[in-house]
Amino acid sequence: MTSPAGFRDQTNWSDGYYELAIEVGSSDDAQIQAVLSALWSAADVHGCFGRRDREPEEQGPVPCTVGSLTEFGHVYGQVRLPTGQLVVCGCVAIRGGDEGSDWLDFYVPVGALDQAGIAYWDGRPVFRSDVLDEWLAAIGAETFQSASFSMGVIGFEVSGCTDASTLAGKLPQTRDIGYLLPQGDYLLYGAANS
Template sequence: MTSPADFRDQTNWSNGFYELAIEVGSSDDVKIQAVLSALWSAADVHGCFGRRDREPEEQDPVPCTVGSLTEFGHLHGQVRLPTGQLVVCGCVVIRGGDESSDWLDFYVPVGALDQAKLAYWDGRPFFRSDVLDEWLAAIGTETFKSASYDLGVIGFEVSGCTDASALGGALPQTRDIGYLLPQGDVLHYGAANT
C-alpha cells in the first residue's frame, strides 16, 4: 500500500502544487538562503533530498542550500500536515531576472493531498483549503521572524500571480488567495475570503 509520504509513488507528485510562494525581494543568494533555511525549519521538513525517484532511505541527504536548489532544481522532503498525516513536499526557486524579484515556493503536491484524504475543494470553483491556508500562513509567519521578505501568497499554484509592488502596501479587500504582507517589521495575514 502506498503512502502520501512515498517519494517513488509518482501520483504523490501529480496534479499541481498547493503552496506558500514567497517573493524574496532580491536576487541575492544570501537573502534566498536565509529565507530557505528559515522556511525549512519553520515547516519542520523531514530530510532534504535532491531526487524524488528514490525513497529518503535510498539516497543521501543534500544540504538545504541555494546551491542544492541550483544543482537539483527542487529540494524534496516530508512534512506533517496539521491533520497529522506525513506527506511529500518540495521547494523550488523561481528566478525573476533583471526586472523582477526571485520567488521561493514551498509546496505540497495535490496528489499527496489526495492520498492523505485532505479536503481542499470545498465546492468552490478553484482549489482551496482553509486548513492548509492557516498552516502555510503560520509557516510563513515563523519564516518572516528569521528572514524578512516582500510578500507571501498562499493557494494553488500562486507563485507570481501578483507581487508586492502591485499591492502598494495594502491587502486586497477581496482575496481569492491568502496574502502575507509586511508593513514595516510587522507581517499581516489576509486570508482568502471569496
C-alpha cells in the same frame, strides 16, 4: 496501500501544487538562503533530498542551500500536515534575473493531499483549503521572524500571480488566495475570503 509520504509513488507528485510562494525581494543568494533556511525550519521538514525517484533512505541528503536548488532544480522532503499526516513536499526557486525579484515556492503536491484525505475543494469555485491556508500562513509568519521578505501568497499554484510592488502594502478586498504582507516588523495575513 500507498503512502502520501512516499517519494517513488509518482501519483504523490501529480496534479499541481498547493503552495506558499514567497517573493524574496532580492536576487541576492544570501537573502534567498536566509529565507530558504528559515522556511525549511519553520515547516519542520524532514530531510532535504535532490531526487524524488528514490525514497529518502535510498539516497543521501543534500544541503538545504541555494546551491542544491541550482544543482537539482528542486529540493524535497517530508512534512507533517496539521491533520498529522506525513506527506511529500518540495521547494523551488524561481529566479527573476533582471526582470524582477526571486521567489521561493514551498509546496505540497495535490496528489499527496489526495492520498492523505485532505479536503481542499469544499464545493467552492476556487481550489482552496482553509486548513492548509492557516498552516502555510503560520509557516510564512515564522519564516518572516527569522528572514524578512517582500510578500507571500498561499493557494494552488500561486507563484507570480502578483507582486509586492503591485499590492503596495495593501490587501485586496476580495481574495481568492491568501496574502502575507509585511507591515513594518510584522506580517499581515489576509485569508482568502471569496
